[in-house]
Amino acid sequence: MTPEEEQEYRRRQKARNIVIGLVLLGMVVLFYAITIVRIGEQ
Amino acid sequence: MTAITAPNAEEIDAIAVAASPVDSVALPARSTPMPADWRDFFALTKPKVMRLVVFTALCGLLAAPGSIHPVIGFTAILCIALAAGGAGALNMWWEADIDAKMKRTQGRPLPRGTIKPTDARDFGLLLSGMSVMVMGLAVHWLAAGFLAFSVFFYVVIYTMWLKPRTPQNIVIGGAAGAFPPLIGWIAVTGEVTWMPVLLFAIIFMWTPPHFWALALWVKPDYAAANIPMMPNAAGEVSTRRQSLVYSALLLPLSITPWLIGGTGAIYGISALILSGIFLALTVPVGLRRSVDGDGMKPEKKLFAYSILYLFVLFGALVLDRVLAQAGVIA
Numbered sequence: 001m002t003p004e005e006e007q008e009y010r011r012r013q014k015a016r017n018i019v020i021g022l023v024l025l026g027m028v029v030l031f032y033a034i035t036i037v038r039i040g041e042q
Numbered sequence: 043m044t045a046i047t048a049p050n051a052e053e054i055d056a057i058a059v060a061a062s063p064v065d066s067v068a069l070p071a072r073s074t075p076m077p078a079d080w081r082d083f084f085a086l087t088k089p090k091v092m093r094l095v096v097f098t099a100l101c102g103l104l105a106a107p108g109s110i111h112p113v114i115g116f117t118a119i120l121c122i123a124l125a126a127g128g129a130g131a132l133n134m135w136w137e138a139d140i141d142a143k144m145k146r147t148q149g150r151p152l153p154r155g156t157i158k159p160t161d162a163r164d165f166g167l168l169l170s171g172m173s174v175m176v177m178g179l180a181v182h183w184l185a186a187g188f189l190a191f192s193v194f195f196y197v198v199i200y201t202m203w204l205k206p207r208t209p210q211n212i213v214i215g216g217a218a219g220a221f222p223p224l225i226g227w228i229a230v231t232g233e234v235t236w237m238p239v240l241l242f243a244i245i246f247m248w249t250p251p252h253f254w255a256l257a258l259w260v261k262p263d264y265a266a267a268n269i270p271m272m273p274n275a276a277g278e279v280s281t282r283r284q285s286l287v288y289s290a291l292l293l294p295l296s297i298t299p300w301l302i303g304g305t306g307a308i309y310g311i312s313a314l315i316l317s318g319i320f321l322a323l324t325v326p327v328g329l330r331r332s333v334d335g336d337g338m339k340p341e342k343k344l345f346a347y348s349i350l351y352l353f354v355l356f357g358a359l360v361l362d363r364v365l366a367q368a369g370v371i372a
Contacts, residue, residue, distance in 0.1 A: 005076075012077050019080040030120075033113045034180045041111075 078157040085151050086134055086162055087127030087169070094352065095126040095222045101356035102223030102241055105305075105363045106230035114181055118229035121177040122222050125189050128169030129196045129218075135162040136201050143267040146260060166197075177229075185229045192221035206268075209275035212257075216249030217242075223356070237304040240295070241359075245352070247292045251285040251324055252348035258282070258327075259338040278332065286328030293317040296355065305362050306371050312358035316351050323347050 001009065099122040103115055110118070134141065134152055138159060141147035151157040170193045178186030200215030208214075220242045227238035250272075257264060257271045258281060264271040272281040296317045300310025326340045365371045 009076060012079050016077065016080050030113075030117065034117060037111050037113045038180075 082151040082157045086131035088130035099222035099226040102226030104360045106227040121173040125173035129193045131166030132197045140267045144263040209272045220245035250288045255341045255345040289324035309362040
């Protein structure tokens, strides 16, 4: 793997990690909101 | 401290080949052993198709009688969208070899070799499974049941079973695309009534003329991929006539929600005009014969209008409901 390819490899890895992190964060917020709504209904 | 090194080209290609579920798929060799970009995963969800799915589901949800908390409503739409995305990914995983043979689909991540088949499959299963589970736990288990069935219908009944076997594939398989407004409606009401069934039937009836308009002009592509689409299997004349029949049936069906009192006049008159134009555009498609190099303009026009038709029709349904709730109309 050339240095350029390795750089691209790392860039893609980093981008995927960021996207996965954002998705997980979104899920935490969504599940929290759902829980609050459901508790409020009872 | 040990440095973590990236796997080399041979290792990655060996993993990809060993993990491939479709032995017959001849994926192009990758010059660079790159991990899939997140955009490749996004492309697997068929974002363009998802737009229509989200819109019709949202319309079903907004047009349903009763109310739903915005957070729960958002969750329901998100689950429908993600389940559709998961089903799209599973469809691309299964059809990678077919996609590689068709111009329209050659640029997808699997034929390009930018993503491993097993990754696409696992991504599809994860999205679909999670969506159904969250729909059940957060919204309604009946809606979750229909959502699970719609994914099963699209992936197993349509993609794996019907599509390669019968020219009626798109007729029966079209039911998969008709589920979103039904599920959106059930998310609010928790029950199946005539209105959501009619919305389902409208999309079901709309699908053949919509899809065959496309199939008529990409006929050589489907022939190359050995997919028995109606124009290839039954011929152009039969496909054109059948499109006309479905469009003619769509007109009375689309105004039925108004006739049975499920909607007001805004929807009813909109449906009458929109379906009238749909039929008028299908007539030249249904009656003509194409010749080489004629550009297939009537078919392209019908295909473009059919997408607009669904957006405006369901938009009118929501507008009708919103105005009725606000007391502007009876």
